[in-house]
Amino acid sequence: MFSKVLIANRGEIAVRIMRACEELGIATVAVYSELDRDAVHVKRADEAYLLGPGPASESYLAIDKLIDAVQRSGAEAVHPGYGFLAENAAFAAALADAGITFIGPPASAIEAMGSKTRARELMAKAGVPIVPGTTEPVETIEDATRVIADTIGYPVAVKAAGGGGGKGFRVALEESKLEEAFEGAAREGEKFFSDSTVYLERYLPDPRHVEVQVLADTHGNVIHLGERDCSLQRRHQKLIEEAPAPAVDEALRAKIGKIATEAAAAVAYTGAGTIEGLLQDGEYFFLEMNTRVQVEHCVTEMVTGIDIVKEGIRVAAGEPLAISQDDVVIRGHAIECRINAEDASKNFAPAPGAIGDYREPAGPGVRVDSGVEAGSEISPMYDPMVAKLIVWDVDREQATARMLRALGEYRIEKLKTLIPFHTAILQTRQWHDAETCRDLIEDRAWLKELAFPKPDKATADGDGEAAAEPVEQSYTVEVSGKRFDVKVIGPPPAAGAVNGAAPPAPAARPAPRRGERGRAGGGGGGDTLASPLQGTVLKVAVEQGATVEEGALVAVIEAMKMENEITAHKAGVVSELPIAVGAAVASGDTLAVISSAQ
Numbered sequence: 120m121f122s123k124v125l126i127a128n129r130g131e132i133a134v135r136i137m138r139a140c141e142e143l144g145i146a147t148v149a150v151y152s153e154l155d156r157d158a159v160h161v162k163r164a165d166e167a168y169l170l171g172p173g174p175a176s177e178s179y180l181a182i183d184k185l186i187d188a189v190q191r192s193g194a195e196a197v198h199p200g201y202g203f204l205a206e207n208a209a210f211a212a213a214l215a216d217a218g219i220t221f222i223g224p225p226a227s228a229i230e231a232m233g234s235k236t237r238a239r240e241l242m243a244k245a246g247v248p249i250v251p252g253t254t255e256p257v258e259t260i261e262d263a264t265r266v267i268a269d270t271i272g273y274p275v276a277v278k279a280a281g282g283g284g285g286k287g288f289r290v291a292l293e294e295s296k297l298e299e300a301f302e303g304a305a306r307e308g309e310k311f312f313s314d315s316t317v318y319l320e321r322y323l324p325d326p327r328h329v330e331v332q333v334l335a336d337t338h339g340n341v342i343h344l345g346e347r348d349c350s351l352q353r354r355h356q357k358l359i360e361e362a363p364a365p366a367v368d369e370a371l372r373a374k375i376g377k378i379a380t381e382a383a384a385a386v387a388y389t390g391a392g393t394i395e396g397l398l399q400d401g402e403y404f405f406l407e408m409n410t411r412v413q414v415e416h417c418v419t420e421m422v423t424g425i426d427i428v429k430e431g432i433r434v435a436a437g438e439p440l441a442i443s444q445d446d447v448v449i450r451g452h453a454i455e456c457r458i459n460a461e462d463a464s465k466n467f468a469p470a471p472g473a474i475g476d477y478r479e480p481a482g483p484g485v486r487v488d489s490g491v492e493a494g495s496e497i498s499p500m501y502d503p504m505v506a507k508l509i510v511w512d513v514d515r516e517q518a519t520a521r522m523l524r525a526l527g528e529y530r531i532e533k534l535k536t537l538i539p540f541h542t543a544i545l546q547t548r549q550w551h552d553a554e555t556c557r558d559l560i561e562d563r564a565w566l567k568e569l570a571f572p573k574p575d576k577a578t579a580d581g582d583g584e585a586a587a588e589p590v591e592q593s594y595t596v597e598v599s600g601k602r603f604d605v606k607v608i609g610p611p612p613a614a615g616a617v618n619g620a621a622p623p624a625p626a627a628r629p630a631p632r633r634g635e636r637g638r639a640g641g642g643g644g645g646d647t648l649a650s651p652l653q654g655t656v657l658k659v660a661v662e663q664g665a666t667v668e669e670g671a672l673v674a675v676i677e678a679m680k681m682e683n684e685i686t687a688h689k690a691g692v693v694s695e696l697p698i699a700v701g702a703a704v705a706s707g708d709t710l711a712v713i714s715s716a717q
């Protein structure tokens with residue numbers, strides 16, 4: 120076993136890996152950027168090395184700086200966590216060249232699964248079922264049109280070959296929409312992976328996202344730990360994950376487990392990995408393999424009792440897996456909620472800032488994997504996920520009740536998080552019934568309703584009228600000797616307020632000017648289509664004077680490296696179109712005015 124391991128990551132996953140190391144008697148080395156000097160993962164490690172300035176390219180992605188830190192610390196191995204360099208074959212190879220162990224699969228397996236077309240080809244050859252479609256890149260729209268007509272049919276999914284996790288994923292419902300989908304997928308592929316090649320898959324109308332956890336050692340043992348259901352996503356960002364999957368029984372588990380272990384064996388996989396797939400009408404199709412430990416590995420740990428991170432470290436040290444397939448028993452039900460610093464009511468805009476008072480939930484069956492504490496700063500530079508709340512109970516219904524209890528216990532002051540959103544979701548009939556996605560092109564309708572509550576009359580903005588951002592303030596009051604905690608949500612108190620108390624900082628900044636929210640839905644009935652987010656106009660899909668249907672594509676706005684399709688909030692004539700490709704837009708800016716056709 121190793122005596123010292125460097126963790127090339129930050130936040131909750133760095134802390135999670137350190138916990139595993141401590142239990143294995145391994146000393147830990149943290150790395151950090153200038154922005155993370157006071158971070159929890161840095162304080163927790165036995166020693167820590169500064170990498171450089173905040174941008175990941177100068178810190179957590181800087182391979183030479185990381186190798187330098189490994190050599191200075193004398194660590195024998197590096198754990199990459201997820202994100203950053205976790206699935207970078209060049210990093211795995213560079214470590215190997217320097218005689219340092221990469222805690223993960225061989226570079227060849229990362230590479231094989233990194234190209235989605237190559238992975239599909241390999242899987243098809245190995246007898247692993249893939250979603251019907253092409254295993255080779257499709258060069259032109261003409262080629263795509265032909266292949267679709269001959270074999271796949273509509274609707275069709277167009278995906279970037281370098282992609283994964285939904286990046287560069289477009290759907291064309293019919294031939295007239297193919298060009299837009301093809302170009303969108305290619306553009307996103309080029310931007311994220313410097314690879315504009317795309318491939319095609321039959322679009323499955325109502326699948327569940329079911330993924331299988333695998334573990335493989337260097338002695339030829341490959342086992343699976345059952346599946347997770349991650350169907351609850353928003354724009355390909357998973358929000359809630361659970362194990363076992365509601366739609367999978369013992370027989371299906373054995374079937375998809377066999378598919379997953381065969382997929383892993385086909386690329387000579389070692390370590391912890393995940394086969395992502397789609398489940399439709401009892402049929403399972405391979406989508407891609409994630410060659411790393413995933414964010415949602417915890418729900419599998421809760422229902423199997425197996426420590427996936429520790430097993431990954433053991434395997435990297437050359438030890439055989441501590442368990443065999445027969446030892447794996449699924450017991451009870453686990454749910455994970457991602458606690459992101461995001462504002463669900465503002466199109467899930469990142470809401471970075473400093474955490475005030477902070478208290479994590481506890482009690483039976485509750486686990487919190489976090490990388491923050493009171494006073495921690497959530498930087499806009501990194502992932503907005505600050506913690507994961509995971510619960511276990513004997514069945515799904517009781518796990519849900521336990522999660523609601525734990526969400527209620529979680530105190531994160533001053534920071535906007537998804538806690539209220541998760542609380543709302545888990546109380547819906549759709550969650551209770553484990554409903555699938557009916558419309559994957561847009562977000563699920565019921566999910567959207569929760570994210571964009573109909574604007575309240577009292578707070579709905581008038582056309583172009585400036586409105587103050589409501590602020591939330593907490594007070595404790597006593598009424599006849601009984602204690603009440605109250606939250607006052609409303610317009611910010613005027614400057615130089617009563618009692619001479621200064622208003623809280625957020626109220627001091629000028630309120631943004633905004634019109635109606637374009638995607639807010641319901642209420643208002645105005646003509647203005649306002650931008651739901653801040654970003655850059657990538658594409659303008661309509662012309663002034665054009666007649667549009669409700670839901671027609673108006674523009675594509677890039678924000679936080681994501682492409683956001685802005686659609687018409689009503690049918691009518693585009694009477695104003697004050698945007699152009701390349702222009703910057705702020706949240707609330709008018710993108711178009713759509714007048715009702717006379």
Ligand code: MV4
Nearest residue numbers: 276284285320321322323326327328350355559
């Ligand atoms: C699909 C699909 C339907 N047909 N592929 C890709 C990335 C991952 N985020 C989900 N992806 C999908 N790929 C084909 N051929 C639908 C999705 C999908 C999805 C699937 C199950 C549950 C929720 C989903 C949400 C968005 C997209």
